[in-house]
Amino acid sequence: xxxxxxxxxxxxxxxxxxxxxxxxxxxxxxxxxxxxxxxxxxxxxxxxxxxxxxxxxxxxxxxxxxxxxxxxxxxxxxxxxxxxxxxxxxxxxxxxxxxxxxxxxxxxxxxxxxxxxxxxxxxxxxxxxxxxxxxxxxxxxxxxxxxxxxxxxxxxxxxxxxxxxxxxxxxxxxxxxxxxxxxxxxxxxxxxxxxxxxxxxxxxxxxxxxxxxxxxxxxxxxxxxxxxxxxxxxxxxxxxxxxxxxxxxxxxxxxxxxxxxxxxxxxxxxxxxxxxxxxxxxxxxxxxxxxxxxxxxxxxxxxxxxxxxxxxxxxxxxxxxxxxxxxxxxxxxxxxxxxxxxxxxxxxxxxxxxxxxxxxxxxx
Amino acid sequence: xxxxxxxxxxxxxxxxxxxxxxxxxxxxxxxxxxxxxxxxxxxxxxxxxxxxxxxxxxxxxxxxxxxxxxxxxxxxxxxxxxxxxxxxxxxxxxxxxxxxxxxxxxxxxxxxxxxxxxxxxxxxxxxxxxxxxxxxxxxxxxxxxxxxxxxxxxxxxxxxxxxxxxxxxxxxxxxxxxxxxxxxxxxxxxxxxxxxxxxxxxxxxxxxxxxxxxxxxxxxxxxxxxxxxxxxxxxxxxxxxxxxxxxxxxxxxxxxxxxxxxxxxxxxxxxxxxxxxxxxxxxxxxxxxxxxxxxxxxxxxxxxxxxxxxxxxxxxxxxxxxxxxxxxxxxxxxxxxxxxxxxxxxxxxxxxxxxxxxxxxxxxxxxxxxxxxxxxxxxxxxxxxxxxxxxxxxxxxxxxxxxxxxxxxxxxxxxxxxxxxxxxxxxxxxxxxxxxxxxxxxxxxxxxxxxxxxxxxxxxxxxxxxxxxxxxxxxxxxxxxxxxxxxxxxxxxxxxxxxxxxxxxxxxxxxxxxxxxxxxxxxxxxxxxxxxxxxxxxxxxxx
Numbered sequence: 067x068x069x070x071x072x073x074x075x076x077x078x079x080x081x082x083x084x085x086x087x088x089x090x091x092x093x094x095x096x097x098x099x100x101x102x103x104x105x106x107x108x109x110x111x112x113x114x115x116x117x118x119x120x121x122x123x124x125x126x127x128x129x130x131x132x133x134x135x136x137x138x139x140x141x142x143x144x145x146x147x148x149x150x151x152x153x154x155x156x157x158x159x160x161x162x163x164x165x166x167x168x169x170x171x172x173x174x175x176x177x178x179x180x181x182x183x184x185x186x187x188x189x190x191x192x193x194x195x196x197x198x199x200x201x202x203x204x205x206x207x208x209x210x211x212x213x214x215x216x217x218x219x220x221x222x223x224x225x226x227x228x229x230x231x232x233x234x235x236x237x238x239x240x241x242x243x244x245x246x247x248x249x250x251x252x253x254x255x256x257x258x259x260x261x262x263x264x265x266x267x268x269x270x271x272x273x274x275x276x277x278x279x280x281x282x283x284x285x286x287x288x289x290x291x292x293x294x295x296x297x298x299x300x301x302x303x304x305x306x307x308x309x310x311x312x313x314x315x316x317x318x319x320x321x322x323x324x325x326x327x328x329x330x331x332x333x334x335x336x337x338x339x340x341x342x343x344x345x346x347x348x349x350x351x352x353x354x355x356x357x358x359x360x361x362x363x364x365x366x367x368x369x370x371x372x373x374x375x376x377x378x379x380x381x382x383x384x385x386x387x388x389x390x391x392x393x394x395x396x397x398x399x400x401x402x403x404x405x406x407x408x409x410x411x412x413x414x415x416x417x418x419x420x421x422x423x424x425x426x427x428x429x430x
Numbered sequence: 431x432x433x434x435x436x437x438x439x440x441x442x443x444x445x446x447x448x449x450x451x452x453x454x455x456x457x458x459x460x461x462x463x464x465x466x467x468x469x470x471x472x473x474x475x476x477x478x479x480x481x482x483x484x485x486x487x488x489x490x491x492x493x494x495x496x497x498x499x500x501x502x503x504x505x506x507x508x509x510x511x512x513x514x515x516x517x518x519x520x521x522x523x524x525x526x527x528x529x530x531x532x533x534x535x536x537x538x539x540x541x542x543x544x545x546x547x548x549x550x551x552x553x554x555x556x557x558x559x560x561x562x563x564x565x566x567x568x569x570x571x572x573x574x575x576x577x578x579x580x581x582x583x584x585x586x587x588x589x590x591x592x593x594x595x596x597x598x599x600x601x602x603x604x605x606x607x608x609x610x611x612x613x614x615x616x617x618x619x620x621x622x623x624x625x626x627x628x629x630x631x632x633x634x635x636x637x638x639x640x641x642x643x644x645x646x647x648x649x650x651x652x653x654x655x656x657x658x659x660x661x662x663x664x665x666x667x668x669x670x671x672x673x674x675x676x677x678x679x680x681x682x683x684x685x686x687x688x689x690x691x692x693x694x695x696x697x698x699x700x701x702x703x704x705x706x707x708x709x710x711x712x713x714x715x716x717x718x719x720x721x722x723x724x725x726x727x728x729x730x731x732x733x734x735x736x737x738x739x740x741x742x743x744x745x746x747x748x749x750x751x752x753x754x755x756x757x758x759x760x761x762x763x764x765x766x767x768x769x770x771x772x773x774x775x776x777x778x779x780x781x782x783x784x785x786x787x788x789x790x791x792x793x794x795x796x797x798x799x800x801x802x803x804x805x806x807x808x809x810x811x812x813x814x815x816x817x818x819x820x821x822x823x824x825x826x827x828x829x830x831x832x833x834x835x836x837x838x839x840x841x842x843x844x845x846x847x848x849x850x851x852x853x854x855x856x857x858x859x860x861x862x863x864x865x866x867x868x869x870x871x872x873x874x875x876x877x878x879x880x881x882x883x884x885x886x887x888x889x890x891x892x893x894x895x896x897x898x899x900x901x902x903x904x905x906x907x908x909x910x911x912x913x914x915x916x917x918x919x920x921x922x923x924x925x926x927x928x929x930x931x932x933x934x935x936x937x938x939x940x941x942x943x944x945x946x947x948x949x950x951x952x953x954x955x956x957x958x959x960x961x962x963x964x965x966x967x968x969x970x971x972x973x
Contacts, residue, residue, distance in 0.1 A: 213967045234483055234484065316834055318833070
């Protein structure tokens with residue numbers, strides 16, 4: 067019924083209401099049989115922060131436009147040392163850029179089909195890429211050589227992530243499987259038959275004890291990484307098919323984006339939605355969101371209205387909108403140490419834009 | 431924090447089943463303090479480091495020509511020490527990017543080394559025991575570089591007869607086991623005649639001698655993580671569990687009348703196998719100090735005995751690991767995992783398996799163990815205006831969240847009170863007007879953690895009930911749960927006071943405690959976050 071009921075703070079029943087109501091007793095996996103969802107009640111614009119302290123606002127400005135991709139971009143990622151930006155898209159190569167100068171550095175070529183995701187090892191020495199050729203490649207960034215080809219997925223690999231110590235990789239495929247890989251040997255350690263539909267995001271928590279995954283079946287699942295057991299399932303509203311999840315930097319919360327044009331911050335221990343960020347458009351594409359913690363604390367996400375939105379983490383207000391792309395912004399990344407954002411767009415745009423924040427004066 | 435998700439009862443049980451078998455050709459194996467690795471020693475003189483996550487051997491440390499006799503990890507796992515029968519102690523730096531790793535430093539002695547261990551606070555201070563029965567404290571810090579032999583102080587006068595008349599050997603007792611206590615303040619040395627000698631680490635002087643009646647040759651000493659209990663293994667095939675003695679200022683400084691404190695120690699518990707009378711190869715406390723595991727020296731079986739110390743040392747169970755006899759065991763520093771080594775060199779990793787909870791696959795579904803009569807709340811089927819609901823929700827969302835702080839992340843109770851509770855008035859308002867849609871028990875709550883809140887809502891709606899949900903935090907760090915009954919009452923109350931004094935935190939203790947200050951001066955660079963162990967990829971795949 068109420069799409070926001072699942073986030074209600076006031077009740078122990080919020081898990082229930084996010085799932086099933088007396089009108090709709092189906093379990094959410096069977097979403098094909100569900101009656102069409104009732105119209106969404108748009109939440110009123112969030113009230114300004116109760117505190118009197120004026121919150122700082124970001125002042126991001128476009129710095130570079132990186133051209134070179136010939137097909138839709140699917141992911142952009144800063145290296146953990148901040149020196150490089152990796153991007154991938156529907157062509158078969160990973161591109162490396164210098165975020166500082168905007169220069170193109172090199173292609174990592176070897177895959178035979180398009181790419182959906184890339185992930186950096188924490189020492190920035192290796193890069194893993196997920197491809198539609200059903201393999202994952204681990205590249206030595208310095209030499210550009212493939213160090214390992216991870217084979218095992220039976221369909222397109224859609225998403226992947228290293229753990230913090232970078233001895234493990236987790237990947238999600240379009241067969242609904244989540245696989246955990248031993249990076250040193252290049253072997254699959256474990257396969258979780260996690261979902262019934264495309265797995266669109268997987269992420270380790272800080273100490274790699276948990277994995278969160280989400281899929282187009284509308285569910286977010288939390289797994290015990292060491293034994294592969296499912297620990298919890300979070301389900302959003304019926305129309306909120308989730309496409310991206312990640313743990314917060316301290317691994318206490320989960321950030322998810324969904325097709326009801328809402329980004330949610332969950333306390334997964336209590337299965338409660340703590341924050342909802344709205345105002346952008348997201349009902350069709352797999353759009354990622356990310357935390358920005360280098361300046362103020364923000365949530366950054368692309369949108370189908372060709373813009374990039376920045377929300378204040380606490381107040382949920384939109385504090386800046388970045389305009390420049392002329393197609394859907396699907397990929398965003400924030401720099402690990404600087405106030406820098408990279409965004410990537412699809413078909414009729416095909417650019418990566420680097421935005422930096424030099425403080426209020428430069429914006430004036 | 432996932433402990434809460436995977437283990438709803440928040441208790442650390444003991445392991446019950448073998449999870450993994452590492453074919454390590456090991457003599458013994460030891461977890462590192464972070465719990466990510468296992469180091470194993472080989473008879474060939476090399477040592478391996480295993481990654482527990484990938485179950486791969488990730489480093490091969492080749493530094494000795496004779497069997498390795500002991501391994502120790504520095505306090506934050508950066509350095510690894512191996513001692514060997516080839517008279518050497520080698521320190522390895524795991525932050526080194528060389529492959530194979532090169533030795534970081536070597537200490538050479540005049541006899542085979544029985545054991546060596548790092549000071550718990552500073553890896554530049556190493557305690558070494560030789561087969562000659564001598565112990566050395568080696569300080570390799572620039573300012574205080576030294577190698578000091580730890581000498582037993584013997585009274586040469588009158589009470590010779592009292593000490594059973596062993597005049598020739600008395601000048602030098604054979605030391606058979608040497609360990610730092612977990613704070614590094616004292617060194618405990620077991621001897622071949624059943625005494626425990628205590629040295630103050632900073633001054634390297636002996637401050638106490640404890641006779642343990644009936645113990646004979648001391649074979650091992652282990653401490654609980656907080657250092658308040660210790661267990662000894664001796665040649666009389668008995669494990670003795672003690673309250674760690676504490677010493678007065680005068681004894682510590684050696685200014686007490688009569689010099690060295692002479693005291694008999696009476697164990698609070700004795701553990702042995704009354705039927706087979708097996709000896710013990712090794713013993714280990716669980717991280718919370720509530721369990722004690724003993725590895726039986728059974729020549730034909732792999733048996734680990736587990737005692738429940740929180741339950742007055744009652745025997746809990748025997749873990750049977752098959753036919754390969756056990757030679758060593760070590761408990762994980764944080765979790766319910768034990769690594770036991772067989773005489774064939776295999777390392778068994780024991781764990782306590784969680785039963786798969788299929789209910790976790792459905793969102794908002796809770797498994798109940800037995801039928802529960804569901805009592806609906808007063809307002810459970812009240813219909814509320816969606817606008818009101820939405821408003822309340824928006825208000826709730828204004829609470830600040832902390833996405834960076836780790837302290838919040840590891841202590842759910844605080845997070846609950848900071849995120850979920852608005853103060854007494856608003857909290858009770860929420861609870862009493864909670865919207866509801868379902869009546870089924872199974873659909874009620876998704877997580878065990880919410881149960882206290884549920885109870886609150888069905889009963890009195892008060893803010894206090896929300897905040898108390900945190901009592902079930904992880905119990906690893908709490909003071910050990912031994913009942914106060916055993917041991918001398920006076921000593922225990924004194925110890926309690928000491929516990930209170932010590933609680934204010936490491937920083938303030940560091941300011942006052944000269945021993946901690948001493949270990950802290952010229953610290954080693956074993957600082958988490960400042961070093962990393964490089965992931966080495968084996969071979970290339972390039973087609």
